[in-house]
Amino acid sequence: MTFIDAAAQSKTFGRAWQDLATGFGKRELWLHLGWQDIKQRYRRSVLGPFWITIATGTMACALGGLYSVLFGLPLAEHLPYVTLGLIIWNLINASILEGADVFVSNEGLIKQLPTPLSVHVYRLVWRQVILFGHNVIIFVIIAVIFPQPWKWTDLSVIPALALIVLNCVWVALCFGILATRYRDISPLLFSLVQLLFYLTPIIWNDQMLQEQGAGTWARIIEFNPLLHYVDIVRAPLLGADQEWRHWAVVIVLTVVGWVVTLLAMRQYRSRVAYWV
Structure with missing residues (x-):
């Protein structure tokens, strides 16, 4: 078999899928490494990863309390809203x-x-899922103080979280491959994500926009994909009515994202070792 033939065989969807399946099969390895990352990061720390929980909780309480006063919103509603948004x-x-x-x-x-x-x-x-689990403790505490109007349909948070995790995998794979080849992508993403934070309803909500007469901005922000990802998880945890357009957008983006990722893996997976 020539080098060209071997290279051609490596650029197949079968090899890309095999990489995903084989990698998932090595669960003991990446589960252990992920846990060790957290232990190593907080080595000799008394509170460990709960420092992130404390930092997130402090920011949520500060922003939730401040914006509820500035815009005259009930703290019992806005604090859980901001907390979940940040988490x-x-x-x-x-x-x-x-x-x-x-x-x-x-x-x-x-x-x-x-x-x-x-x-x-x-x-x-x-x-990141482990750290997410730590941060959810903040919301549990807040939910005890300010009980939420939960109902059985709010169990949709489980498939919503599964969708988020599924998207996290393709995002990391796709951007990881591209940013390894083109190193300018990483700082570009940092600037873009920072901008999207302010355009995503995390510390503000639609009610604020309407009261400020910014209905046009509300329509523009609909094109922000992260809005839809946040809402499918936050709405059921707050016991709010779910808007199926958010689910539709997330499902479509999940399918499109995985198609693009498989194409990227098919074409460039074998080159990553030479690019790093």
């Missing part, structure tokens, strides 16, 4: 920004340990 945002934000550097930061392992590329992405997403 969900942290998961999405880390998957995008850390995902862009996932292969560069694992250069040593990629060159020395023959494992599927997806292992490093699963490790990253698993680490």
Whole structure:
């Protein structure tokens, strides 16, 4: 078999799918590595990863309390709203920004340990899921203080979280491959995500826009995809009525994202080791 034939065989959807399946099969490896990342980061710390929980909780209380006073919103409604927005945002934000550097930061392992590329992405997403679980404690405390009007249909938060995690995987894979080849993508994503934070209803809501007469902005912000991702998780946890347009947008973006990611893996998966 010639080098050209071998290269052609590596650029198939079968090889791309095999990478994903084989990587997922190595669960013991990436589950262990993800947990070790957190332990190593907070080594010799008394509170460990709960420092992130404390920081998120402090910011949520400060922003929730401030904006509820500024705009005359009930604290019992706005504080849980802001808290969940920040918790969900942290998961999405880390998957995008850390995902862009996932292969560069694992250069040593990629060159020395023959494992599927997806292992490093699963490790990253698993680490963020653990941190998300820590941060949810903040909302649980707030929900005890300000009970939410939950109903059985709010169990849709489970498939919503599954969709978020599924999207985190393709985002990290896709941006990780592209940012490894083009290093300018990582700082570009940082600036873009920072902008999207202010255009996503996290510390503000539609009611604020309407009261300020900014209905045009509300229509423009509909084109922000992160709005829809945040809402499918936040709405059921707040016991609010769900808008199915958010689900439709997220499902469509999930399918499109995975198609693009499989194309990127098919074409460039074998080159990542040379780019890092």
